[in-house]
Amino acid sequence: MASLVILAAIAALPALAILLLRVNGAIAFMSLCLGSVLVTYTSSDVDTVFTSIANKDALATNQWVQLALLVTPFLLTILFTRGSVKGAKNAVNLLPALSTGLLCALLVVPLLPATTQRQIQHLSVWHQLSNAQTAVILAGAVFGLVFLLFTHRKRHGEEEGKGKKKHKE
Numbered sequence: 001m002a003s004l005v006i007l008a009a010i011a012a013l014p015a016l017a018i019l020l021l022r023v024n025g026a027i028a029f030m031s032l033c034l035g036s037v038l039v040t041y042t043s044s045d046v047d048t049v050f051t052s053i054a055n056k057d058a059l060a061t062n063q064w065v066q067l068a069l070l071v072t073p074f075l076l077t078i079l080f081t082r083g084s085v086k087g088a089k090n091a092v093n094l095l096p097a098l099s100t101g102l103l104c105a106l107l108v109v110p111l112l113p114a115t116t117q118r119q120i121q122h123l124s125v126w127h128q129l130s131n132a133q134t135a136v137i138l139a140g141a142v143f144g145l146v147f148l149l150f151t152h153r154k155r156h157g158e159e160e161g162k163g164k165k166k167h168k169e
Contacts, residue, residue: 003119007126010108014074015101018093021082024151025096026144031077032103035070039111043069067111074104089151096147099140106133 014032018025047065085093106129109120120126129136 003116004123004125006116007105007109007120007123011101011105011129013101014104015097017078018097018100019090021078022085022090022093023078023081024084024147025093025100026147027081028074028077029096029100029103029140029144031073032070032100032107034073036107038069038073039066039107063111063113067108070107070111074100085151092147092151095143096140099136099143102129102132102136103140105129106136 014028017023018028043062043066046069047062050065051061109117109126112120121130
């Protein structure tokens with residue numbers, strides 16, 4: 001039961017943070033993707049630095065370094081872009097937010113301590129989520145791209161009206 005709560009929290013907290021703080025879900029999704037790239041390509045070098053400084057257990061240090069590299073871009077996105085989604089756009093932001101939460105669960109669980117990982121990976125919900133991994137990533141990418149394209153387009157004449165006074169006839 002505790003492992004189900006942990007999995008639910010890992011998936012729900014990012015989605016709720018995006019919706020409640022009115023953060024752009026597409027950018028948050030992309031920041032988790034950036035974190036995944038950081039984990040893949042830089043964690044061994046960063047881990048070497050921390051292990052040499054701390055002289056601690058290398059495996060535990062590696063897990064914490066990877067987790068930090070994964071969530072830091074997401075946390076910075078939350079911090080610097082809160083309040084960026086206004087009005088009715090927040091309802092449309094629901095789909096990228098949900099995709100971000102599910103992607104967070106898919107990326108964080110393999111970085112947890114081994115006992116917690118095993119407990120979560122024995123859940124049927126985890127099997128369903130991991131089987132839907134491709135759909136979660138594709139949905140997040142598509143919803144995010146659509147959200148970015150339709151919410152950040154300039155309206156016709158909006159660019160022209162800035163800085164110019166309207167002429168009275």
